[in-house]
Amino acid sequence: MTRDLEARDELPDWAGAKEFYQKYDPKEIIGRGVSSTVRRCIHRETGRQYAVKIIEVTPERMSPEQLQEVRLSTAKELEILHQVSHHPSIITLIDSYESSTFIFLVFDLMKRGELFDYLTEKVTLSEKETRCIMRSLLEAVSYLHANNIVHRDLKPENILMDDCLNIKLSDFGFSCVLKHPEKLRELCGTPGYLAPEILKCSMDETHPGYGKEVDLWACGVIMFTLLAGSPPFWHRRQMLMLRMIMDGRFQFSSPEWDDRSVTVKDLISRLLTVSPENRLSADQSLQHAFFQSHQRDEGSSIAPYYRFRIAAWAALACVRILVRWRRARPITSELLTRDPYGVKGVRRLIDACAFRIYGHWVKKGERQNRAALFQNQPKALLLTMGEDEEREGDM
Numbered sequence: 001m002t003r004d005l006e007a008r009d010e011l012p013d014w015a016g017a018k019e020f021y022q023k024y025d026p027k028e029i030i031g032r033g034v035s036s037t038v039r040r041c042i043h044r045e046t047g048r049q050y051a052v053k054i055i056e057v058t059p060e061r062m063s064p065e066q067l068q069e070v071r072l073s074t075a076k077e078l079e080i081l082h083q084v085s086h087h088p089s090i091i092t093l094i095d096s097y098e099s100s101t102f103i104f105l106v107f108d109l110m111k112r113g114e115l116f117d118y119l120t121e122k123v124t125l126s127e128k129e130t131r132c133i134m135r136s137l138l139e140a141v142s143y144l145h146a147n148n149i150v151h152r153d154l155k156p157e158n159i160l161m162d163d164c165l166n167i168k169l170s171d172f173g174f175s176c177v178l179k180h181p182e183k184l185r186e187l188c189g190t191p192g193y194l195a196p197e198i199l200k201c202s203m204d205e206t207h208p209g210y211g212k213e214v215d216l217w218a219c220g221v222i223m224f225t226l227l228a229g230s231p232p233f234w235h236r237r238q239m240l241m242l243r244m245i246m247d248g249r250f251q252f253s254s255p256e257w258d259d260r261s262v263t264v265k266d267l268i269s270r271l272l273t274v275s276p277e278n279r280l281s282a283d284q285s286l287q288h289a290f291f292q293s294h295q296r297d298e299g300s301s302i303a304p305y306y307r308f309r310i311a312a313w314a315a316l317a318c319v320r321i322l323v324r325w326r327r328a329r330p331i332t333s334e335l336l337t338r339d340p341y342g343v344k345g346v347r348r349l350i351d352a353c354a355f356r357i358y359g360h361w362v363k364k365g366e367r368q369n370r371a372a373l374f375q376n377q378p379k380a381l382l383l384t385m386g387e388d389e390e391r392e393g394d395m
């Protein structure tokens with residue numbers, strides 16, 4: 001039974017927690033957030049697995065103001081979840097309970113976890129896989145926006161995957177309902193995904209505020225990251241990164257972009273557009289050529305014209321493979337020692353190792369380069385890092 005948080009005053013302090021523990025058996029931790037812990041749990045009656053987000057509201061650990069803020073924001077998160085969680089690309093809320101010290105939100109268990117971890121494992125995704133993920137994400141965002149809801153924290157950590165690698169959007173902790181023509185001013189979200197207008201608004205009192213478009217900017221950042229394996233805006237010094245965001249300064253320059261289509265780059269550029277008025281909406285993005293040429297039922301029934309095109313592509317591909325094979329340099333131990341990062345297969349392996357070592361994105365770019373981690377000149381690398389650290393210290 002779902003309990004409304006507003007009705008908590010009528011309940012004994014422990015009632016919600018008791019009800020939760022009677023119904024579910026909590027197991028190991030599967031995720032952590034700023035003020036929550038997420039555990040796998042088992043529904044005692046059916047044996048089914050779920051995920052429970054446990055939000056602590058302990059008076060001993062928090063000031064009365066903080067306590068009130070967490071309760072209010074959780075009530076807001078819950079209200080929005082009730083409204084949207086039946087959408088196929090949005091996390092399903094099953095149950096919620098509240099006691100004086102904890103709030104429990106029970107969700108469908110997304111067994112493959114975060115898109116972030118999936119990407120870390122795969123380093124970069126193909127355009128086909130990116131299309132599938134982005135289509136579901138944009139459909140979820142379009143649905144939210146049609147209901148005047150802004151998510152405000154879109155990022156791969158808040159996109160979860162099930163067994164079949166279908167995605168669902170989660171974490172509505174920063175979401176809010178926008179009353180037309182209201183604009184928002186609050187600085188919230190995750191630095192690398194913040195839209196320029198959020199930053200400008202926080203620095204300029206006369207700024208008119210921001211709206212739903214901020215979610216589309218974050219979609220652009222996510223899409224870029226899925227294809228490149230590193231984010232479009234990154235700098236060791238956060239102030240410089242924020243400057244890059246405000247200027248909309250990013251490049252399709254890393255080797256990953258060489259093989260990417262003009263269409264995908266066009267869509268990303270239209271999402272990472274500094275002016276919110278000129279940025280594509282979720283519906284406009286779904287109408288973009290990147291999605292139009294590949295419908296959901298890809299490959300199910302192929303018209304004769306497409307069969308001909310596929311045959312022509314296959315023939316061309318064979319010719320290209322043959323030409324490349326004839327031109328290919330043999331991979332010798334000398335080549336591997338001199339420039340391991342120049343060999344595509346080895347580059348992917350190196351990138352995967354870098355992710356495992358650092359557990360986070362390692363930007364390939366002007367100031368920091370994944371390739372540099374593996375160059376055969378440790379002195380040059382140390383010097384570069386030392387310089388950066390010195391500058392960090394200056395801040």
Ligand code: ADP
Nearest residue numbers: 031032033034036038051107108109110171173
């Ligand atoms: P916070 O608002 O504190 O960031 P989230 O709702 O994002 O909390 O949950 C934190 C983490 O817990 C997620 O990033 C994810 O790794 C994990 N998690 C949350 N919900 C689920 C779920 N339904 N299934 C599997 N893992 C989940």
Ligand code: MG
Nearest residue numbers: 033157158171
């Ligand atoms: Mg989160």
